Amino acid sequence: GIQVEQSPPDLILQEGANSTLRCNFSDSVNNLQWFHQNPWGQLINLFYIPSGTKQNGRLSATTVATERYSLLYISSSQTTDSGVYFCAVSTSGNNRLAFGKGNQVVVIP
Amino acid sequence: EAGVAQSPRYKIIEKRQSVAFWCNPISGHATLYWYQQILGQGPKLLIQFQNNGVVDDSQLPKDRFSAERLKGVDSTLKIQPAKLEDSAVYLCASSTEDRGTATQYFGPGTRLTVL
Numbered sequence: 001g002i003q004v005e006q007s008p009p010d011l012i013l014q015e016g017a018n019s020t021l022r023c024n025f026s027d028s029v030n031n032l033q034w035f036h037q038n039p040w041g042q043l044i045n046l047f048y049i050p051s052g053t054k055q056n057g058r059l060s061a062t063t064v065a066t067e068r069y070s071l072l073y074i075s076s077s078q079t080t081d082s083g084v085y086f087c088a089v090s091t092s093g094n095n096r097l098a099f100g101k102g103n104q105v106v107v108i109p
Numbered sequence: 110e111a112g113v114a115q116s117p118r119y120k121i122i123e124k125r126q127s128v129a130f131w132c133n134p135i136s137g138h139a140t141l142y143w144y145q146q147i148l149g150q151g152p153k154l155l156i157q158f159q160n161n162g163v164v165d166d167s168q169l170p171k172d173r174f175s176a177e178r179l180k181g182v183d184s185t186l187k188i189q190p191a192k193l194e195d196s197a198v199y200l201c202a203s204s205t206e207d208r209g210t211a212t213q214y215f216g217p218g219t220r221l222t223v224l
Contacts (some may be wrong), residue, residue: 004151031210041198043152043215050210086151095140095204095211096165099151 002027002091006100013077013107021072021103023087031090031097032063034072038083046072046085077107111135113216115201121222127189130219134182134203140164142213143176143186144200152200158184159206188221196223 003026013019025032034046047054051065058077063070074081084104088097114133122128134141140159144152155174157165160181169176173192178184188195198218204211 033212035215041218041220043200043202043218045212045214048212088151095206095213096154096157097142097152097213099153101149101151 002029002089002098004087004089004098004100006085006087006103008103009101010104011106013074013081013105015077015079015107015109017077017107018073018075019077019105021074021085021087021105023070023072023089023100025068025070025087025089027068027091029065029068029089029091030093031095032070033088033097034061034070035086035088036081036083037086037102043086074105077105079107079109081105082107113201113203113214115199115216115219117219118217119220119222121224122191123224124193125190127187128191128221129185129187130199130201130221132184132186132201132216134184134201135214138203138205138214139181140204140206140211141178141184142202142204143184144202144215146198146200146218148197155186191221191223193223196221 005024032050035043047061053062084102088099143155146152158178176186200218201216202213
């Protein structure tokens with residue numbers, strides 16, 4: 001099956017700092033989603049982005065499908081940004097998502 | 110619009126006991142997914158329904174896990190008998206369709222501890 005690798009696995013940020021999370025995948029995809037899992041375990045949709053660039057407030061994402069990677073940018077980080085960020089992709093016609101291991105982000109005040 | 114609902118939120122059982130989880134997807138979503146998330150890992154798909162039919166159950170341990178979506182809306186996931194390694198968060202998700210362009214929305218999950 002498709003391999004999804006996320007880096008860095010762990011990241012500690014000072015509040016107000018910017019960061020970039022990376023997701024590499026091993027095959028062509030028709031679905032790519034970024035999620036934020038908060039400390040209570042809820043998976044929150046951030047972006048549906050199989051290609052191109054999107055922005056939502058302080059977050060933005062870019063997927064370069066031809067080079068099989070996606071980037072999630074966090075600007076002016078806040079303590080509420082803490083949690084695990086997951087990249088998930090689907091290559092199959094039935095939308096089965098394969099998840100990476102996540103990026104654990106801690107933002108300290 | 111209400112999100113994906115799951116219950117219970119937490120469950121503690123002893124090994125060899127049975128347990129069931131319930132999921133109500135977003136209204137109008139034809140596709141429903143059950144994922145298992147073990148601590149420190151990303152979620153793994155267990156089973157996918159399109160309306161009341163199974164689309165993919167290739168990673169469901171069928172000797173002990175079962176799932177149904179009889180009327181194409183709510184779904185239940187059952188484990189019988191439970192093993193220690195079943196301790197995990199069980200996440201339900203839904204999407205409008207099963208095509209690769211459909212965004213999946215997740216419920217809050219049920220955290221299962223098997224003692």
